[in-house]
Amino acid sequence: MSGVSLKGIVKAYGALQVVHGIDLEVQEKEFVVLVGPSGCGKSTTLRMIAGLEEISDGDLTIDGRHVNRVAPKDRDVAMVFQNYALYPHLNVADNIAFGLRIRKESKETIASSVEEVGGILGLTPYLERRPADLSGGQRQRVAMGRAIVRRPKVFLFDEPLSNLDAKLRTQMRAEIKRLHKRLGVTSIYVTHDQVEAMTLADRIVVMHDGRIEQIGSPMELFLNPVNTFVAGFLGSPPMNMVNARIVAGDLGPVAEFGDNKIQLDQVASLQNSVGQDVVLGIRPEFVTVADDTVPHRVSVEVDLIETLGSEALIHASLQGDPFVIRTETVGQMNVLDGISGFTIAPHLIRVFDAKTGVSLPGQAVGQ
Amino acid sequence: MSTDPDFTGPTTENLVFDAAEAQRRRRGSTLVRIGDHLKREWQLYAMLLPTILWLIIFLYKPMYGLQIAFKDYSIFRGVADSPWIGLEHFNTLFNNDQFLRAVKNTVIISFYSLLFGFPMPILLALMFNEVLNQTFKKSAQTIVYLPHFISSVIIAGIVITAFSPSAGIVNTVLGWLGIDSIYFLTKPEWFRPIFVGTGIWQEAGFQSIVYLAAIAGVSPTLYESAVVDGASRWQMMWKITVPSIMPTIIIMLIIRIGNILEVSFEMIILLYQPATYETADVVNTFIYRQGLQGGQYDFAAAAGLFNAVVAFVLVMTANTISKRYSRTSLW
Numbered sequence: 217m218s219g220v221s222l223k224g225i226v227k228a229y230g231a232l233q234v235v236h237g238i239d240l241e242v243q244e245k246e247f248v249v250l251v252g253p254s255g256c257g258k259s260t261t262l263r264m265i266a267g268l269e270e271i272s273d274g275d276l277t278i279d280g281r282h283v284n285r286v287a288p289k290d291r292d293v294a295m296v297f298q299n300y301a302l303y304p305h306l307n308v309a310d311n312i313a314f315g316l317r318i319r320k321e322s323k324e325t326i327a328s329s330v331e332e333v334g335g336i337l338g339l340t341p342y343l344e345r346r347p348a349d350l351s352g353g354q355r356q357r358v359a360m361g362r363a364i365v366r367r368p369k370v371f372l373f374d375e376p377l378s379n380l381d382a383k384l385r386t387q388m389r390a391e392i393k394r395l396h397k398r399l400g401v402t403s404i405y406v407t408h409d410q411v412e413a414m415t416l417a418d419r420i421v422v423m424h425d426g427r428i429e430q431i432g433s434p435m436e437l438f439l440n441p442v443n444t445f446v447a448g449f450l451g452s453p454p455m456n457m458v459n460a461r462i463v464a465g466d467l468g469p470v471a472e473f474g475d476n477k478i479q480l481d482q483v484a485s486l487q488n489s490v491g492q493d494v495v496l497g498i499r500p501e502f503v504t505v506a507d508d509t510v511p512h513r514v515s516v517e518v519d520l521i522e523t524l525g526s527e528a529l530i531h532a533s534l535q536g537d538p539f540v541i542r543t544e545t546v547g548q549m550n551v552l553d554g555i556s557g558f559t560i561a562p563h564l565i566r567v568f569d570a571k572t573g574v575s576l577p578g579q580a581v582g583q
Numbered sequence: 584m585s586t587d588p589d590f591t592g593p594t595t596e597n598l599v600f601d602a603a604e605a606q607r608r609r610r611g612s613t614l615v616r617i618g619d620h621l622k623r624e625w626q627l628y629a630m631l632l633p634t635i636l637w638l639i640i641f642l643y644k645p646m647y648g649l650q651i652a653f654k655d656y657s658i659f660r661g662v663a664d665s666p667w668i669g670l671e672h673f674n675t676l677f678n679n680d681q682f683l684r685a686v687k688n689t690v691i692i693s694f695y696s697l698l699f700g701f702p703m704p705i706l707l708a709l710m711f712n713e714v715l716n717q718t719f720k721k722s723a724q725t726i727v728y729l730p731h732f733i734s735s736v737i738i739a740g741i742v743i744t745a746f747s748p749s750a751g752i753v754n755t756v757l758g759w760l761g762i763d764s765i766y767f768l769t770k771p772e773w774f775r776p777i778f779v780g781t782g783i784w785q786e787a788g789f790q791s792i793v794y795l796a797a798i799a800g801v802s803p804t805l806y807e808s809a810v811v812d813g814a815s816r817w818q819m820m821w822k823i824t825v826p827s828i829m830p831t832i833i834i835m836l837i838i839r840i841g842n843i844l845e846v847s848f849e850m851i852i853l854l855y856q857p858a859t860y861e862t863a864d865v866v867n868t869f870i871y872r873q874g875l876q877g878g879q880y881d882f883a884a885a886a887g888l889f890n891a892v893v894a895f896v897l898v899m900t901a902n903t904i905s906k907r908y909s910r911t912s913l914w
Contacts, residue, residue: 268807289813301808305826314822315812366812 219244219402220265220370224274227260227426235260235426237274242404247396249405251413251449252423258406259374261423265404266295266372279369294363295372298379300355302347302362309334309343312361319366333361336395353384360392364399371396373405377412389415410450414438422446440566444573447497447566453529453540458496459570462489471496471567474535476514479562485578486567495573497566500542503558505530505551513557516541521552528552652888656881665881672885682886685869688862693843695779701839703787705832708794709820727788735785739853742781743768768854771862778854778863782847790835797831798824830911837905837913841898844890866890 220242227235235257242248250258263269265276267288276284283291294315302311309330310317316326334340337357347355356376363371376392377385393416396403407413413420414434422429422437422445430442434450441447447455460473462480469486471478471494478496480486506513516532516539523545530541530552541558567576621628647662652672654665676682707727714720730738745751746767754764767773801824809819848867855863866886874883898913906912 266807266811268810288811293811295808295811297804297808299802299804301802301804303805303823303826305829314809318809318812318814318818318822362808362812 219246219279220404221277222261222265222274223276225261225264225271225276226273227257227264227269228272233272233426235264238428240421240428240431242402244402245400247393247403247405247416247418248421249407249413249417249419250421250423251407251410252429253449254408256423257426258408258421258423262295262372262374262404262406265370266293267291268295291370292368293370293372294366294368295374296356296359296363296376298375300347300359300379302355302358304347307344307346308339308350308358308361311347311358312339312365315362315366329365333365336364336398337361337391352380353388356380356388357391360395364395367401369402371401371403371405373403373407375407376405377407377409385412392416411452414450420450422449424449440575440579441497442575444495444497444568447568447575451499451501453500453542455566456498456500456534456539457568458498458534458537458539460494460496462486462492462494464490471565478514478560478565480565480567485576489576493570494576495568495570497568498539498560499564500529500540502564503541503543503560505541505543505548505555506557506559507551507554508556510557510559513559515557518555521555530555649884649888651881652885654881656884658880672882673889675882676885676889681864682866682869684861685864685866689844689846689865689867691862692775692778692846692865695775696782696846697839697843699779700783700787701836703783704790705794705828707787707791708798708828709824711791711795712798712824713816713820724788727791729788730785731789733785735847735849736853738781738785739850742777742854746777769856769858771859774855774859774863778851781850781854793835794828794831797828801827833905833911834913837898837901840901841894843897844894 220240222238222240225235225238225240226233238257238261240248250261252258260269264271265278267283267286271284274284275282278291278293303314306314312330312333313326316329321329330343331340334343337360339354339357339361342350342354342358347358350358356379359376373392377388380388389412392405396416405412405416417434419431420434420437421431424445430437430446432440437446437450441450441455444457448457458473460471460478462469463472463477464470465477465479467479469480469489471480473496486492514534516534518530518532520531522529522531526545528543528545530543532539532541543552545552563579567579568574569576651662651665653667653669654662655668655671656662656665711720711724714723746753748754748764748766753767758764765773767777805823805827806819809823814822844866846865846867848865848871851863851865851868852871855868867890870883870886870890873879873886877883902912902914
């Protein structure tokens with residue numbers, strides 16, 4: 217089993233601790249994405265797995281073997297770097313072959329491996345070219361070729377698509393996904409781009425300030441974020457956060473904000489929470505736009521409607537705070553013209569504690 | 584187009600003409616454009632000015648005097664009024680045994696300096712780059728840079744003292760080993776090794792700065808990537824560091840080859856003596872003796888011009904070869 221296991225992994229530079237005891241089990245063949253804002257410790261964690269940074273405390277095992285003190289080359293991992301890390305003086309074939317040459321593989325093995333990898337990545341026509349003569353996407357493919365050719369137990373990706381333009385990024389994202397399906401190698405991928413995380417990952421690890429906030433499948437994290445940080449980080453546009461107070465209603469607890477009231481009786485833990493301040497997490501996609509004719513709607517003031525084609529983003533304000541709604545446009549243009557609020561199914565609202573930002577228990581949304 | 588007979592506005596032809604005229608005026612003459620450019624960027628040119636003045640005063644203006652290489656020059660008649668004598672000085676020069684010996688010595692000394700002196704700063708830089716202890720690294724660097732900042736006269740004094748047959752450290756050590764004192768600086772066969780060695784001791788450290796800077800410019804991820812691939816420090820040095828600084832090495836080599844005839848002649852003057860002329864006298868010291876000490880300015884100018892022409896050809900050739908084979912060149 218070539219999984220990766222992190223137990224209480226700590227990274228400290230002198231007195232400054234940047235990664236505070238991370239626990240993570242990556243299963244064999246799994247594609248795990250570490251995501252978080254800049255400085256959250258995700259790259260440092262990846263570099264500790266690669267062996268480029270010393271592990272200050274905790275245990276790292278790869279394929280069941282304790283590797284804290286094992287040199288990077290003996291960990292059997294391959295890493296793809298953000299700026300490709302290609303050798304400018306070597307052509308594509310030699311760049312791909314570099315790792316094999318270092319390991320003194322036979323000439324025949326090297327030649328056939330380079331040919332095979334070139335074929336997989338569509339680099340065959342460029343094998344003789346130098347990196348300077350390649351486009352960004354091609355360079356990134358060479359960088360992946362260098363990782364693939366060694367047939368490592370684990371692939372480590374450190375923001376490999378950050379240097380590419382948006383279109384190429386989408387394309388390479390799909391290629392990485394296909395490659396992972398084809399090769400089935402355990403992969404750990406670091407990015408700050410939540411779209412990359414959502415599309416690539418079997419499981420996402422959201423990190424913040426050197427700690428793991430939540431681990432789960434993309435949909436699990438999207439639907440059931442454990443706190444406001446995860447809720448705000450995943451999804452584009454991010455989840456709307458509305459401050460509210462729980463009051464008693466005829467049928468159970470009701471969230472009250474301004475003149476609006478939303479029935480929240482399905483959240484079991486709210487039954488005894490009358491008077492509690494909460495934050496309502498409302499996904500821009502989960503609301504239904506409403507005009508003046510709809511009763512029980514939550515009123516918003518519309519500032520701007522961005523039409524993106526099949527859908528539109530409605531930038532509005534709710535009690536003075538920005539509130540974004542994402543809605544389909546087809547057959548709805550008339551409604552959009554007269555929009556004055558929205559309705560939402562109560563079970564799609566996520567309720568967080570206003571003080572701690574933690575999701576209140578008992579409100580899992582099924583996928 | 585208007586067909587109205589009362590239409591008094593400009594015709595299409597006039598409009599086209601006006602547009603062209605306006606564009607011409609806007610574009611301005613070359614002179615105007617250069618003027619605009621200077622007005623905009625004058626600060627940069629102001630910074631360039633001292634260097635240009637220096638070049639003109641010390642390198643271009645003296646070229647006027649080069650003509651005395653083809654003249655029977657006398658300081659009383661002046662440069663312009665001295666009579667032309669064609670290539671006579673060059674004839675004399677190429678029939679002068681001392682000059683030919685000086686050319687031979689120059690080439691040999693330069694060749695040794697290049698052979699032993701050129702790789703040394705590169706090796707030093709590579710070694711410094713591998714030193715992990717910062718305190719040791721910094722003190723070692725300071726120690727090897729130091730000789731560069733000491734005047735050649737003092738360096739020569741140190742060398743003369745070190746190789747002195749009576750009290751010099753070299754002969755003292757030889758004495759311990761039971762070897763008789765050697766009069767190093769009076770022996771022609773010892774001059775070149777001592778001169779080349781002194782040059783390396785004096786300059787290798789300082790020249791290594793260029794290579795250290797080049798090494799500092801190599802992306803750290805290249806090394807990280809190699810570490811993950813399993814490269815040893817030795818492999819990284821030869822497969823990453825050296826190829827990465829190769830353009831710098833080539834540029835430095837071109838410059839060095841261009842200066843191959845520019846043996847540091849003040850050091851030779853300080854170290855040589857008539858007993859070692861046989862191996863020590865180079866073109867520049869020959870020019871110095873003939874021109875300044877012997878007063879044969881025209882003859883010395885011819886020797887100097889010859890030196891310059893050969894150097895020019897060498898640097899052009901080196902640059903062309905490098906451009907063709909390594910895509911790296913000075914211009």
